[in-house]
Amino acid sequence: MNSSPQASPSGSDRGAASDIAEHARPTTAESIISLRGVRKTYFRGKEPIHVLQDLDLEVPVGGYEALMGPSGSGKSTLLNLIAGLDRPSAGSLLVAGADLGAMSDSQLARWRANTIGFIFQAYNLMPVLTAVENVELPLLLTKLSASERKRRAQTALRIVGLEDRMHHYPRQLSGGQEQRVAIARAIVNDPQVLVADEPTGDLDRQSADEILTLLERMNRELHKTIIMVTHDPAAAERAHITRRLNKGQLI
């Protein structure tokens, strides 16, 4: 059964570009992320919980920003909004030229596939897939041939320095190695933005440093814009800017 999803293109082949262009609007030339008056309110029953309140944020192309703040301050919520996983309750949200608030779920999904690379605290690799297959996973959404997918996945693994662990399963890798595979998976589609939610939260100091070095390279050499949520001051130090969130407001 051919279940390779008929999906949206990647890299140079931007078939869904028109889809996204509809929602494009001029941004400040150097801003890739632009939030104006963004608000996010959850409801627990009837009671509203104002998680984010009137946020304004500009992130320049090629920026590397750390987001810190106490637990529950809304860091993940903000990150999810930027990554197009969630919609704001109010305000406007422009990322990589797309007006996220106006897009449908499936448009958002396609947009994410092209634009965003995800790095999670718990790595979130598929345990039944080998390293190279995990990296290949996002490419299933493209029209690329099997051999081309494989080639790209291998390249991405080489970038993170794990080509010799290609056929290992996640459980055969250390935490740091797993996170490197996850980073390879995040960049394999050549997205413009990487979002990382506490990427070093589960790692020891040395592995954490390796991951941070890798992220730095992604930013410097591959020109990825990176937004990283972290509790680790050492991690935040590596970023260009550290922003602090408290009770839903940037301070």
Added chain:
Amino acid sequence: MIPIAYNLRSLAVRRTTTLASVLGIGLVVFVLAGALMLSAGIKQTLGRSGKSDIAIVLRKGSDAEMASSIESPTLGLILSAPGVKKDASGSPLGIGELLIVATMDKIGVDGVSNVQIRGVPEQVGRFRKGLQIVDGRAAQPGTDEVIIGQRLRGRFKGLDLGQSFDLRKNRPAKVVGVFAYEGSSHESEIWADIDTVRQAFGRAGLFSSVRVQLSSPSQFDAFEAVIEGDKALGLDALREDRYYEKQSEGTSIFVTGLGVVIAVIFSIGAMIGAMITMYASIASRSREIGTLRALGFSRPAIMISFLLEALALALSGGLLGIALSLCLGTVRFSMMNFASWSEIVFSFSPTPGILLSALVFAGLMGLFGGLFPALRATRISPLSAMRD
């Protein structure tokens, strides 16, 4: 011991899975109980037809009344045998009847089926005291009027009060009454005047069987000795209950056999279902179990706790299955009796024994299904409480 409420609550938390397993086990129990109830119903229906203090005399070698024939004059000989009870006026209690199987058109489905017609003498009520007219009236002796058993009603063309059917060409028989007969297989028969049946079916001067009332069940041996002793007569005497037991053997073995084979196969499936549920339940609680062990609960305590959980799961299924099977009580099941090639209507008869064994069966399924998962639970180390 770990309180059972802990297990019950965890079953409730995994609602869908629990429900699926309960339903699965319930269906297995339903099928098993249904088959046993039908088998019991067959034995009961045919068993009610037979009494130990009645002897039935058939042609030697005949398994069924239908295949037997006894010449009229022999009746006197049989009635004069020792052990036959006499009534107040001193005449022996016995009855000669003629049983014929007639082909009739079914109602509702296309096709024909066999129905038994019993030709009975005028004083049938003197011998057959269980007979009770529930609708209409008794048939006039010496006429072509017939009465039908209540289980036949409405199942064949012409077989209902006021209707008529052809005994043979241009010889309609009119249904004037509907009778009950202690829930026995007679309730699936047509009763007509014996002379009418003899004429209509060309059986002049013949009986199929002779039944006699014994003065006591223990008189049977003496009676049998005389009847079977006279080789020239070529007759067989049987106790009536034994006769009907033999009649029901084939059919009830078939039903029980098929039912049990299916239930056993099913139960393997249901046990596997319970196992899957229990394994999942234990896997997702390894941390809890580790904590329990760390708190000082012993391996046997863990084992018992999970076996009880499996038992609770299975017993709920068992109860569901029993509840479902009790709904069968109103269902009438018409089936060919292999011994007479004619249809008899049976009902599902739930006996306490069947319900109990169905429940025990469910419990066993739970215990067996829960055994391996419970064993695995005991092997969970207290350390897993600490891990991540």
Added chain:
Amino acid sequence: MRLSSLSVRNVWRNRLRALLTVLGIAVAIVAFVLLRTVLSAWTVGAEASAKDRLGTRNKVTFVVPLPKRYIETIRQVPGVVDASYASWFGGKDPRHENEFFASMAVETKTLFSVFDELVVPPADRERWLNNRKGALVGDVLAKKLGWKVGDTVTLQGSIYPGDWQFQIEGIYSSTRKVVDRSSFFFHWDYLNDSLPEGSPQRDRIGWVTTRIRDPLQAGAISQAIDRAFDEQEIQTLTMSERAMNLSFLGMVSAVLKAIDLVSLVILFIMMLILGNTIAMSTRERTREFGVMRAIGFLPHHIALAVLIEAIVIGGLGGGLGLVLSYPLVERGMGRFIEENMGSFFPYFRISEGTAVAALVLALLLGLSAGLLPAYRAARLNVIDSLRRAG
């Protein structure tokens, strides 16, 4: 790699559970095949009955035979090629009290032209035809009771009381699979001539089997035969062999319906087992689905992945069940039933239709058992499922 290989590998992820589930479905399939085979064994007689044969018997009851002269009238009916009569003897071998087999007195000279499926070595056939006390028995029966050509056997009659002696002169088999190979045939003339002069059973025949030229004319010829006896004392009922077998089925229709119902219940149980497993394994993978959705996979990709998983398990269970069914149902139970209940189930084999149905149903059940979990997995909220631990 493909999305489907992700599903297939997820099947094996919890090996024990997958194995148990596959086994559970296999067991259900065995039960299903068994019941379907019981059903088809009942009906196979009707389906495989000779199209060019009619049976004629007493209209009101099979217990009362027909006058022998009817055979001549029937042979005169246009379209009839040949006719042969027989009477039910209903005898038993006293040495094998509990063995039931069909015994009948037949018209020998027409038997083989009407029942052309009977296979008898020519020498045996000659001997049997020439020995008035000769018997022709089916090979299955002969094997079971240990009879050989040349043996003398005594049957005890019930309809025709007394002890009857026969010499086994031939053993038949059949070219058609559905024929009862446990019957006992002997000369009708021997039976009739042994009855006392004036006995009401003399010159009576139980039924007549007719071979007709054109099967399409079966209805018309049946009516013509019955019309010929319309004004007689005893009327007849003529039916095609197929109709006769079907009316027998009608008598056991409640049993057939019950079996049918139970086989539906099996399917339902299968669905429960399978659905349960799929639901559990998808619930445990909530977070993985969340990751896939974040990466850009759409709800229908997730649903498809779950469905493929369910179908794979269903197919594996169906395949295994079928593989187990042949030795269990066909070779084990089937041989036993054919040998011991040959008169009811002369041919107890798994039909191709049953095998295909079992496999297709296993796949379909996989599909339907996967529907709800697939729908649920597809509808998961991405953020919630990412938040969820494990």
